[in-house]
Amino acid sequence: MEKIKCLVPESIKRMVGESSDEDLASTSSTLLHCLLNLPQFQQMIDDLADSDNSLCGKNKKVALELKQKGNESYLTAEYASALASYSQALRVAPMDAVDMNKNLVATLFLNRASLFHKIGFLTESLRDSKRALQISPAYAKAWYRRGKANADLGNFKDAVNDFNNAKSLELSLDGKRHIETELNIILERQKSTSRKAVQENENCFGHVDEPHQLKISQVSTPDKGRGMASKCDIPQASLVHQEEPYALIQAGGKPFSNFQGKTGTKESHAKPVDLCSDSNPVECFPEHKHECLGVNWPAILPTDIVLAGRILVKSTSQRYSTVSNVLCDLGLSHSYTQIDPESKLELHIYAIVLLCCLQHSSGLELPINGVSLSQTIILMSQIRVNSMAIVQMKSVDDPPDQFRKLASNGDALTSSLEQVPVGQAIYKAASLFNHSCLPNIHAYFLSRTLFIRTTEYVSTGCPLELSYGPQVGQLDCKDRLRYLADKYSFQCQCRGCSQLNLSDLVLNAFCCVNHNCAGVVLENTIINGETHKLNNFPRAPEKQKFDSQLQGHKLNIVDINNMASLVLKFNNSSLQIHPGFCLYCGSHRDLDTSHEAINKAWSYIKRLQEAIISKYISGNTLLDASRALGILRSTLHAYNKSVAESNTITAFDIAAQDGITILDFYVHPVQAEDNLAQAFCLVRDFHSAREHCQESIKILQTLYDPDHIVIGYEMVKLASIQLSLDDPAAVDSINHVGVIFARYFGPHVDFIVPYQRFLKRVAHR
Numbered sequence: 001m002e003k004i005k006c007l008v009p010e011s012i013k014r015m016v017g018e019s020s021d022e023d024l025a026s027t028s029s030t031l032l033h034c035l036l037n038l039p040q041f042q043q044m045i046d047d048l049a050d051s052d053n054s055l056c057g058k059n060k061k062v063a064l065e066l067k068q069k070g071n072e073s074y075l076t077a078e079y080a081s082a083l084a085s086y087s088q089a090l091r092v093a094p095m096d097a098v099d100m101n102k103n104l105v106a107t108l109f110l111n112r113a114s115l116f117h118k119i120g121f122l123t124e125s126l127r128d129s130k131r132a133l134q135i136s137p138a139y140a141k142a143w144y145r146r147g148k149a150n151a152d153l154g155n156f157k158d159a160v161n162d163f164n165n166a167k168s169l170e171l172s173l174d175g176k177r178h179i180e181t182e183l184n185i186i187l188e189r190q191k192s193t194s195r196k197a198v199q200e201n202e203n204c205f206g207h208v209d210e211p212h213q214l215k216i217s218q219v220s221t222p223d224k225g226r227g228m229a230s231k232c233d234i235p236q237a238s239l240v241h242q243e244e245p246y247a248l249i250q251a252g253g254k255p256f257s258n259f260q261g262k263t264g265t266k267e268s269h270a271k272p273v274d275l276c277s278d279s280n281p282v283e284c285f286p287e288h289k290h291e292c293l294g295v296n297w298p299a300i301l302p303t304d305i306v307l308a309g310r311i312l313v314k315s316t317s318q319r320y321s322t323v324s325n326v327l328c329d330l331g332l333s334h335s336y337t338q339i340d341p342e343s344k345l346e347l348h349i350y351a352i353v354l355l356c357c358l359q360h361s362s363g364l365e366l367p368i369n370g371v372s373l374s375q376t377i378i379l380m381s382q383i384r385v386n387s388m389a390i391v392q393m394k395s396v397d398d399p400p401d402q403f404r405k406l407a408s409n410g411d412a413l414t415s416s417l418e419q420v421p422v423g424q425a426i427y428k429a430a431s432l433f434n435h436s437c438l439p440n441i442h443a444y445f446l447s448r449t450l451f452i453r454t455t456e457y458v459s460t461g462c463p464l465e466l467s468y469g470p471q472v473g474q475l476d477c478k479d480r481l482r483y484l485a486d487k488y489s490f491q492c493q494c495r496g497c498s499q500l501n502l503s504d505l506v507l508n509a510f511c512c513v514n515h516n517c518a519g520v521v522l523e524n525t526i527i528n529g530e531t532h533k534l535n536n537f538p539r540a541p542e543k544q545k546f547d548s549q550l551q552g553h554k555l556n557i558v559d560i561n562n563m564a565s566l567v568l569k570f571n572n573s574s575l576q577i578h579p580g581f582c583l584y585c586g587s588h589r590d591l592d593t594s595h596e597a598i599n600k601a602w603s604y605i606k607r608l609q610e611a612i613i614s615k616y617i618s619g620n621t622l623l624d625a626s627r628a629l630g631i632l633r634s635t636l637h638a639y640n641k642s643v644a645e646s647n648t649i650t651a652f653d654i655a656a657q658d659g660i661t662i663l664d665f666y667v668h669p670v671q672a673e674d675n676l677a678q679a680f681c682l683v684r685d686f687h688s689a690r691e692h693c694q695e696s697i698k699i700l701q702t703l704y705d706p707d708h709i710v711i712g713y714e715m716v717k718l719a720s721i722q723l724s725l726d727d728p729a730a731v732d733s734i735n736h737v738g739v740i741f742a743r744y745f746g747p748h749v750d751f752i753v754p755y756q757r758f759l760k761r762v763a764h765r
């Protein structure tokens with residue numbers, strides 16, 4: 001891409017960079033003309049779309065390495081990475097390669113089928129085991145896997161047939177016995193439950209009794225375009241929306257500058273594979289040929305572009321359907337005109353590349369001209385703003401086993417309940433939900449189905465808004481605004497970015513030089529954002545301050561308001577904010593000197609981190625780091641996020657002072673709180689681990705709201721540490737976890753957070 005960009009003449013770059021959506025037909029055809037005359041461009045299309053010129057090429061050795069990598073990732077529950085490795089292996093594995101007496105491609109399909117089953121993608125699991133059987137019809141494990149998928153999909157008759165085939169093909173006696181046992185279980189299930197009931201309970205994850213979609217309607221807003229609002233008062237944790245994807249692909253692909261799906265979680269860099277929503281995906285989407293016939297573009301181009309390709313193929317393969325029909329039908333918003341010139345050029349080039357690839361490899365009957373290109377660019381711009389990353393909880397292993405393992409090691413569970421992206425999709429109706437940094441709804445997925453639930457009581461007429469990524473408590477206002485402008489090209493108008501809130505004031509603040517004062521001192525960059533809020537909403541801050549964040553949490557309002565009045569002094573109707581001056585008592589802090597001190601302190605702490613990685617910690621390194629911590633604590637505000645992060649170091653500090661070597665412990669700032677608890681657990685200092693967890697929960701409750709999901713994740717850790725200490729307070733923590741997760745996932749909590757079931761049982765005992 002970079003090479004091609006460099007070959008585009010400056011005049012065309014300028015024209016494309018300045019274009020609006022109305023100019024697209026002419027800008028794209030000018031660029032098309034230019035690129036088609038470049039031999040380098042022709043070569044690129046050949047490399048991407050011609051299987052003989054395959055960039056990756058078929059290579060058994062590479063396929064075996066990727067298979068091994070996939071197996072390792074699978075074992076460590078790195079499911080997104082395992083999925084990417086198996087899919088890449090499938091692309092490069094020669095069709096006739098043999099590995100351990102089995103066809104390699106069939107084995108890879110089988111491994112991926114097991115993985116899909118694990119993460120709840122039953123249709124994909126069924127499809128991949130079918131593919132394995134097409135290649136190796138006598139593959140007992142593939143029959144067994146297909147039987148498992150069929151059983152969980154409620155297709156009991158097929159499942160029984162598959163298990164019988166597996167049993168007759170299986171050579172080992174143990175294997176036969178195992179299949180026999182599972183077969184009996186399935187026969188029992190078939191007998192005891194009607195097929196309909198099974199489908200409702202398992203395939204639909206038990207949500208059938210829950211009414212939804214009655215309570216919301218589409219509205220038009222002055223500052224955010226169309227949006228969704230409540231038609232009646234909606235209680236907390238109500239299901240307000242449920243939807244299947246319009247188009248879907250596994251998340252990731254090459255990171256494409258600004259182009260990522262909105263998610264609220266991490267972004268994936270896995271390669272795209274096919275996760276189709278159709279029952280017969282291979283036939284429906286010719287680009288799927290890439291997996292076994294060696295076309296490269298779906299593996300090379302960014303996921304958003306491949307998703308656009310999928311929609312184009314789908315639209316043109318349906319009779320009477322055209323791209324403009326699809327654009328009309330989707331009716332999605334886009335922000336082409338607002339995006340930066342560089343991204344506009346990339347979109348133009350990708351549109352040309354995509355249509356050329358589709359024509360070469362899929363026989364797409366779509367002329368490549370200004371009209372089709374401008375439609376493709378609009379489609380890509382829509383995907384950019386509206387696609388969603390499908391995420392699954394990483395730890396989906398049987399929780400009791402994990403706990404048993406931990407218990408037998410004498411450790412507590414401190415692994416985070418991390419979410420991993422497994423797909424990227426367009427949900428047509430859900431695209432109408434606007435963003436808020438203080439969201440009142442929460443989106444989650446069961447397999448590919450999207451669910452949206454209220455996380456607080458929503459009164460009639462209120463907008464229903466979810467977070468596209470950043471939230472109050474996680475980033476300060478300026479960083480959230482920058483993120484949303486970069487990724488989605490809009491200036492956020494949500495209540496979190498337009499009203500004062502405590503988090504934004506303390507997240508990156510300095511403390512007051514006066515030791516008896518808990519007020520905050522802000523820098524210019526933060527003040528600009530906060531003044532913007534005050535200018536836009538000039539009412540007295542007391543009235544609008546933190547209540548909106550705290551609806552439904554009356555007990556804590558008093559605490560947080562007390563905190564708020566401690567950090568800043570409300571001055572009737574105005575708030576005077578000046579860089580370097582305490583918002584409460586007005587004392588002055590020299591910010592330049594403070595910055596110098598902090599940078600120096602961080603350099604000592606980084607040295608300690610390096611020492612920990614090298615597993616040699618000298619006394620001096622420790623002493624310097626401890627002093628540095630003191631400086632950080634006396635310079636930054638107590639609720640500054642970096643102070644919380646610097647606590648991590650204390651863990652190592654104490655551990656190392658106790659003469660304990662910390663093995664294989666890698667410090668990553670983003671996982672600092674996790675690391676801290678884990679470090680204490682590693683050195684069997686569960687009391688300190690508990691203290692840290694409680695402290696970090698206290699900070700997080702102030703930065704977010706007291707029952708935010710982030711606190712739920714921390715509470716799981718606290719509960720597991722308390723269980724290790726036989727601390728009866730574990731029951732309260734577990735109950736609190738239950739309250740928080742029920743708020744976000746309603747009755748689906750057991751599917752999303754399997755630990756929850758186990759924790760509840762322990763609490764009950």
Ligand SMILES: C[S@@+](CC[C@H](N)C(=O)[O-])C[C@H]1O[C@@H](n2cnc3c(N)ncnc32)[C@H](O)[C@@H]1O
Nearest residue numbers: 224225226333431432433434435490492493494
């Ligand atoms: C996924 S769409 C949401 C539906 C959209 N409002 C519509 O009319 O189709 C995202 C777009 O909505 C607008 N939007 C969503 N949340 C917003 C917010 N908090 N502030 C300003 N604009 C917002 C932006 O234009 C953004 O690109």
